[in-house]
Amino acid sequence: MRKVNRFFMLIALSLACFSGISQVFGQGEGKLVFFIPVEQEVERGLEAFLKRSLETAKERGADHIVLNIDTPGGxxxxxxxxxKIIQNSNxxxxxxxxxxxLSAGAYIALNADQIVMKPGATIGAAGVIDSAGNAADKKAQSAWIANMESAAQLNNRDVIYAKAMADPEIDLPQYDAPKGRYLTLTAKKALEVGYAEAIVNDNTELLAFLKLQEAKVEKMEVSFAEKIARFVTSPIVIPILLSIGSLGLIVELYSPGFGIPGTMGLTSLGLFFYGHLVAGFAGWESMVFLVGGIILILLELFLPGGILGILGLISILASFFFASYDLAHMAISLAIAIILTVILAIVLYKFVGYRGTLGRIILKDATSSEKGYNSYHQRDELLGSVGVALTDLRPSGTAQFADERVDVVSEGTYISRGSEVKIIKLEGARIIVREISKG
Incomplete structure (x- = not known):
């Protein structure tokens, strides 16, 4: 009987311990929460950072991920x-x-499993605009509105508010979004319409709401390399980098030695490729095309003919497209850089001429009579000489001047054999004569 009682006591103690452990783990003990910043503009550099962050969280066995959002969109x-990265996360x-x-930031937030806001936070204003700041075409707007609706449906939110964030034609005056204005929700209004699960003041209160106050916290930080990548992969910065790179190298060609312009040019191009490599947009194939193009152009200096130089230029241009995440934007950026480079090259040639490095690789010497280069024997001593036509001049023929027979050409008129002629002009190898009229 005692053995039976002991057995039941052990079971009871085990259940009690298990219950206690479950309660502790329910409060977050032994769990891991990753905090990932989503800040500044939404662009491809941020995408690369978030992809790395979520992969790291998965590898570390994170139990929950928090996206700290503060972005105007992008x-x-x-x-x-x-x-897609968020949706694919387990x-x-x-x-x-x-x-x-706001804008793209609102779309990112709607794809999360839940939304929590600080008291003064806002979500919305998700209209699509183009690079010039104007409203995008109807096709792009329609697709974006559909994306916002789908994101709202992921967590059973009322799609009318997501549509109003992206479509100014939705009329919601009670939320300060009459027709013609994009909807932006404050934290309080977002909570009212089901677009936020809670309002908290800080990460500590957030963890308490998530019942993870005892969880271990790790914060992802944007590395220095990723900061550079986010900067140089910006759609605004790319054409600037390419323009500075090409302009710097062109100025260097007209400058003696290698100085600031060339350094700026190489640094700009180096930043472009480095940023795109770190962000994951450029692979080693882009570097192969770049290095191969440079080698071909250098070979052109020693093996002139034009073919190697053209192939080298094509290879370098291809390297930029291989490194790009948007072919259309890259084409525009390269066009801007090429136009500016051509204009600068023309201006420098006009006012500076062939100097510096360019002066050493371009042949400037010319063959002239002053330097003793002639393709014919100049007969200046014959000018004004008088002789006799040995043949009919029709208009070319032969004439005798003193003891020398000379090939001559008349002014254009026919001169019969035996007529007296006079040399009136020398045009290179042409000796022009005129008949002396007998009066």
């Missing part, structure tokens, strides 16, 4: 790719809007 394509993700999640 590129639609980058936001779409980030949304780790619960909370979007914690600390200040604003």
């Amino acid at each position: 590129r639609v394509d980058a936001a779409g790719n980030i949304a 780790i619960p993700i909370t979007a914690f809007i600390e200040n604003k999640a």
Whole structure:
């Protein structure tokens, strides 16, 4: 009987311990939460950073991911790719809007499993605009509105508010979004309409809401290399880098030695490729094309003919396209750089001429009579001489001047054999004569 009682006591103690452990783990003990910043503009550099961050969280066995969002929006394509990364994650993700999640930022937040906001935070204003700041075409707007609707449906949110964020034709005056204005929700209004699960003041309160206050916290930081990558892969910065790179190298060709212009040019191009490599857009194939193109152009200096130089230029241009995440934008950026480079080259040639490095690789010497280069024997001593036509001049023929027979050409008129002629002009190898009239 005692053995039976002991057995039941052990079971009871085990259940009690298990219950206690479950309660502790329910409060977050032994769990890991990753905090990932989603800041500044939404672009392809941010996409690369978030992809690395979520992969790291998965490798470390994270139980929950928090996206600390504060962004004015950005590129639609980058936001779409980030949304796919979030949707494919098997780790619960909370979007914690600390200040604003506008435009593409709102779309990213809607793709998370839940949204939590700070008291002064906002979400919305997700209209699509082009690079010139104007409203995008109807096709692009329609696709974006559909994406916003789909994101809202992921967590059973009322799609009318997502549509109103992207479509100014939706009339919601009660939320300060009458027809003609994009909807932007404050934290309080977002909570009212089901676009936020809670309002908290900081990460500590957020963890308490998630029942993870005892969890271990790790914060992802944007590395220095990723900061450079995010900067140089910006659609605004790319054409500037390419222009500085090409202009710097052109100026260096007209400058003695190698100085600041060449350094700026090489640094700009180096930053372009380095940033795109770090962001994951450029592979080693782009570097192979770049190095191969440079080698071909150098070979052209020793094996002139034009073919190697053209192939080298094509290879270098191809390297930029291989490194690009947007072929159309890259084409525009290269066009801008090429136009500016051609204009500068013309200006420098006009006012500076062939100097510096360019002066050493371009042949400037010319053969002239002053330097003793002649393709014929100059007969200046014959000018004014009088002789006799040995043949009919029709208009060319032969004439006798003193003891010398000379090939001559008349002014254009026929001169019969035996007529007296006079040399009136020398044009290179042509000796022009005129008949002396007998009066």
